[in-house]
Amino acid sequence: MKITPMVRNNICLNAHPEGCAREVGILADRAGTFYGVQSVSPHGLSRRPNHVLIIGCSAGYGLASRLVAGFGYHAATVGISFEREPSGNRTGTPGWYANRAFDTLSAQSGIQSVTFEVDAFSDNAKEQAIKAAKSQGGPYDLIVYSLASPVRTDPESGIMYRSAIKPIGSPYSGTTVDVFSGAMKEAQIQPADEEEIFQTVKVMGGEDWARWMDALESANSVAESAMTVAYSYIGPSLSWPLYRDGTIGRAKADLEAKSREIGHKYASAGLKAYVSINKAVVTRSSAVIPVIPLYVSTLFKVMKERNLHEDCLDQMMRLYTERLYIPDNVQVPLDDEGRIRLDDRELSQSVQDEVTSRMARIDDGNLRELADIDGFRQDFLRAHGFEVPGVDYEAEI
Numbered sequence: 001m002k003i004t005p006m007v008r009n010n011i012c013l014n015a016h017p018e019g020c021a022r023e024v025g026i027l028a029d030r031a032g033t034f035y036g037v038q039s040v041s042p043h044g045l046s047r048r049p050n051h052v053l054i055i056g057c058s059a060g061y062g063l064a065s066r067l068v069a070g071f072g073y074h075a076a077t078v079g080i081s082f083e084r085e086p087s088g089n090r091t092g093t094p095g096w097y098a099n100r101a102f103d104t105l106s107a108q109s110g111i112q113s114v115t116f117e118v119d120a121f122s123d124n125a126k127e128q129a130i131k132a133a134k135s136q137g138g139p140y141d142l143i144v145y146s147l148a149s150p151v152r153t154d155p156e157s158g159i160m161y162r163s164a165i166k167p168i169g170s171p172y173s174g175t176t177v178d179v180f181s182g183a184m185k186e187a188q189i190q191p192a193d194e195e196e197i198f199q200t201v202k203v204m205g206g207e208d209w210a211r212w213m214d215a216l217e218s219a220n221s222v223a224e225s226a227m228t229v230a231y232s233y234i235g236p237s238l239s240w241p242l243y244r245d246g247t248i249g250r251a252k253a254d255l256e257a258k259s260r261e262i263g264h265k266y267a268s269a270g271l272k273a274y275v276s277i278n279k280a281v282v283t284r285s286s287a288v289i290p291v292i293p294l295y296v297s298t299l300f301k302v303m304k305e306r307n308l309h310e311d312c313l314d315q316m317m318r319l320y321t322e323r324l325y326i327p328d329n330v331q332v333p334l335d336d337e338g339r340i341r342l343d344d345r346e347l348s349q350s351v352q353d354e355v356t357s358r359m360a361r362i363d364d365g366n367l368r369e370l371a372d373i374d375g376f377r378q379d380f381l382r383a384h385g386f387e388v389p390g391v392d393y394e395a396e397i
């Protein structure tokens with residue numbers, strides 16, 4: 001069969017097996033080239049990741065974190081992600097193919113890697129990661145928490161919680177765009193009730209991250225002076241009513257609170273827990289947030305014009321080389337609230353002024369001139385294995 005993208009409302013329902021694998025190969029090559037640069041950099045490699053656990057390893061920021069650790073630093077990696085395997089004429093999730101490509105490429109390069117496709121929120125996932133630490137490479141010196149999920153079953157109560165992307169207090173309206181048809185429309189979202197806020201914090205807050213760290217620490221699976229990092233987003237003020245001040249913002253505030261709790265709890269073991277605020281990128285998760293496609297397309301156009309554009313891999317290279325693995329006598333650079341900031345270029349005054357001015361004038365007639373709709377569409381398709389250079393999409397799969 002030939003596989004073409006099946007997209008509905010900025011959700012892609014299928015994936016191209018070869019395209020997903022090829023995309024991981026392209027990214028691994030980029031990360032590997034960067035290793036060459038690193039080994040001669042003034043920082044050298046005295047501080048480096050050696051054994052890395054990535055929770056949410058198959059896509060977006062988690063996959064990029066794993067690629068930089070594995071192909072950038074030649075660290076052994078253990079990945080956790082939740083995937084659907086292919087069956088009948090239905091393809092698997094993109095991550096199902098990405099995980100296999102990652103493990104195959106790692107083996108070919110002599111880099112240790114193992115991937116568990118399991119619900120990260122379950123106790124079983126924690127047990128598997130603990131066993132893997134024991135059987136290969138010893139305790140983890142870096143634990144990356146990069147989950148984006150619509151649901152979570154709490155293993156203690158068995159209750160399934162559902163996250164919602166909604167404003168709090170009053171309705172939100174903003175302009176959004178379907179990047180496939182180019183149609184702009186107003187999105188109106190009613191505010192969340194208390195139960196929806198509670199459930200979103202349960203899914204996307206820091207409770208599960210803290211459970212992971214407790215499980216790993218009590219099984220001696222965390223190395224002395226290790227680091228753990230979870231990802232968050234702040235974004236421009238126009239998105240705050242929906243994002244930062246909405247349900248997801250409450251969850252991210254909880255994530256930040258948990259990073260402080262984890263850091264205090266395991267300070268005597270030298271553990272450092274960080275939240276890194278990353279820039280907006282196109283991933284399977286971010287594409288479904290209303291208003292984000294229009295903002296991100298405009299942001300991409302402005303940042304590309306100014307040579308400031310970064311994708312997930314660029315961001316993660318910067319996280320490792322300019323934040324986490326810097327000389328021993330230099331502190332990890334943090335903002336006033338103790339967070340790592342990788343959104344500095346996105347949120348710089350001049351970029352934001354230009355994006356805000358464009359978004360105020362954008363309409364159907366000037367959409368492509370002011371915003372990089374095609375760049376958004378292409379990143380989105382590539383995240384599902386489509387439009388990846390070097391793949392013959394006419395070939396039978």
Ligand SMILES: NC(=O)c1ccc[n+]([C@@H]2O[C@H](COP(=O)([O-])OP(=O)(O)OC[C@H]3O[C@@H](n4cnc5c(N)ncnc54)[C@H](O)[C@@H]3O)[C@@H](O)[C@H]2O)c1
Nearest residue numbers: 056058059060061081082120149231232233280281283286
């Ligand atoms: N995309 C952005 O623009 C952006 C910006 C800043 C921060 N972030 C943050 O980065 C983190 C990752 O987001 P992303 O955009 O890379 O998402 P993504 O959808 O690309 O990847 C999510 C990963 O989580 C895994 N996952 C989901 N549910 C799981 C489960 N139950 N068990 C195991 N694995 C599961 C998926 O398999 C996938 O590997 C999130 O915390 C997000 O808020 C994203």
